[in-house]
Amino acid sequence: MDTILETEGLNKEFVLGGFPRSIKIQALNNVNISVTSQKPVIISVVGESGSGKTTLAKVILRLLQPTSGRVIVSNQLVAGKGAKPDKTEFLRTVQPIFQNPFSAFNRYRTIDMYLYETATRVLKLDQAEAVRAIEEALAAVGLEYKDVRGKYPNQFSGGELQRASVARALIPHPNLIIADEPVSMIDASRRMIIINLFLALKQEYKTSFLYITHDLATAYYISDYIAVLNHGKLVEFGEGKRVLQSPQHEYTKLLLASIPSLNKKWTEDLDWNAPIGATAESLA
Amino acid sequence: MIKLENIEATYTTVRGRVKAVEGVSLEIPYSIILGIAGESGCGKTTLMKVIYGDTGFPLELTKGSVDYGFENDRGQPVTSRNIQREWFRNISYVPQSSMSSLNPVTRIRDQFTDFPATYGRKREVLESVREYVQELGLPPESIDAYPHQLSGGMQQRIMVALATFFHPQIILADEPTTALDVVVQKDILILLMRLQRMMRNTIIFVSHDMGVHYQITHKMMIMYAAKTVEYANTDDIFKNPLHPYTLMLTSSLPTIGDERARTGLPGRPPSLWDPPQGCRFAMRCPLATAHCHEVEPQLLEHLPGRFSACHRVDAIPELAAKVWRGPKLSELANDQDKLIAQVESALRADETEGAAAAAALKEEVE
Ligand SMILES: Nc1ncnc2c1ncn2[C@@H]1O[C@H](COP(=O)(O)OP(=O)(O)O)[C@@H](O)[C@H]1O
Ligand SMILES: Nc1ncnc2c1ncn2[C@@H]1O[C@H](COP(=O)(O)OP(=O)(O)O)[C@@H](O)[C@H]1O
Ligand code: SF4
């Protein structure tokens, strides 16, 4: 069995303002996630805005140092005390996809330059090999090199650009791709293309995904495992369908009950005569 | 009843003129929540602006008019010509984000009293505003705050309070909860439903989230490429659609507990700069025939209260049954080749009309 991802007592504290009036924000509060598997898996991290999802992604990607605790990806210690992964080796293990493809790419650089850079710097390929690797990765996301070559970000739609980001991340054949809200900037009707693509890539490329989202429905659709974050705490973790079909934690139940689903109407158990008021959650 | 008669709304741009709403006619009964759905760019916001009477360069009402079904205090029928005089009092607007419409440098309370309806009786109005926000679950002192001092959920509650304070006949809400997390969204939506039921006003509600429509609306209008393609009771929209586009909208996204494989809506709507002749949905429609590509279907009442613009309404139940019986994701996932083939075909379809979409997006980005 391989450790796909493990976080051990992971904490991240942000300190705002200076002494003596500083405020501490516990963005990650003792987060313990452990997934071991022989096959690639898709792990979703769900939670509302501010729950710590992006912080978790950044700590795993070594873009932020954890305050304490450690992270293991593919049996390697990548973050926390004593973690000194070789940079190239790390980039062959973990690759990111970001939320906004328009800001992830510089508007004055062509998309193929990013792909080329990943192929030559991370995989140390020569020019001909790099082009071959780029062609292969683009084909996996349904794009052709000739249609991408020499084009700037604003010549693509959001969905196509996000597919190009996926292609870039695929070039090193990483064990784990970390996708932070990868579809929230894409028109709802076209989100499933990226979501299904992750499923196909899991099979075809044997890549695991950490899919970070506030959308429980897509998380339900693709996940092998789901982690629910609330105010930096991992409130529930488990097999995907189980977590969302029989949630154990009150917060997971609240989230589920708040989704405008097509199953049960809220009005069924709405007391029209009760005073209007507001829940504490909605004023927070 | 609110009557939209052959509405055509046009934007004037450096590139020329584009019709963002075309030939929309609709009778909306009073005291219901009407949902408007459709992919982005299909004209929902433009139609809302027309109904609010918020036209002005670059947007123009080039054809048709709205008859709101009530008279103003001069005894004249209220129509597109004089609707602006009814703002706040008889028609109000809840925007997508309070950021763009609450004045950041004005205290909330001044935003309640900053229009003609309250001149000369500010103190009295303020007292009832305080009472009213309290009824809506907000601390009364929240109206003394500046917008940035309130959380997103509180701000949106204030927006609802502002929009309903004068008990207007008509409330327009354009994606009012899209920027909120689900827990707060549910609270705001339930608040809107309860106020509507109490005040018996008409809410016209735009959202791209079909789940939200299912939960709160009574009737729905489905828009595609500047036109109405279906108009019916919400339950029929979901259970007995009479247009293939409606079926695709309601069944293309995953829902919790449903194990079917979902493809989303591959392909794109046609460019409004150069709409195709015939049915605008034909390029993406699994039922399209040569006739569909040539002759544009009209919006007709095929069954009582159920309107659809489609030549092949009779073929839809069978299509729906097929879609609803579709394969489970787990079946596909075990058959790797099938899954990959399906993804590949979706990726290819995503490129249809891709050039046009990219050009449109490019314009937006610049
Ligand atoms: N660089 C930072 N400095 C200070 N606080 C931060 C920083 N990044 C995130 N936070 C805070 O940490 C918490 C978690 O944020 P984030 O990880 O971005 O949540 P999510 O991605 O779930 O919306 C929030 O309260 C946020 O304001
Ligand atoms: N200010 C504007 N100038 C020019 N075209 C516009 C403007 N606003 C919207 N449009 C165009 O009108 C069409 C409909 O837009 P909109 O009503 O905002 O759609 P929706 O709300 O359904 O996303 C789109 O094709 C859009 O590009
Ligand atoms: S008219 Fe034809 S193309 Fe248009 S929706 Fe109906 S069947 Fe499809």
Ligand SMILES: [Mg+2]
């Ligand atoms: Mg985030």
Ligand SMILES: [Mg+2]
């Ligand atoms: Mg809009």
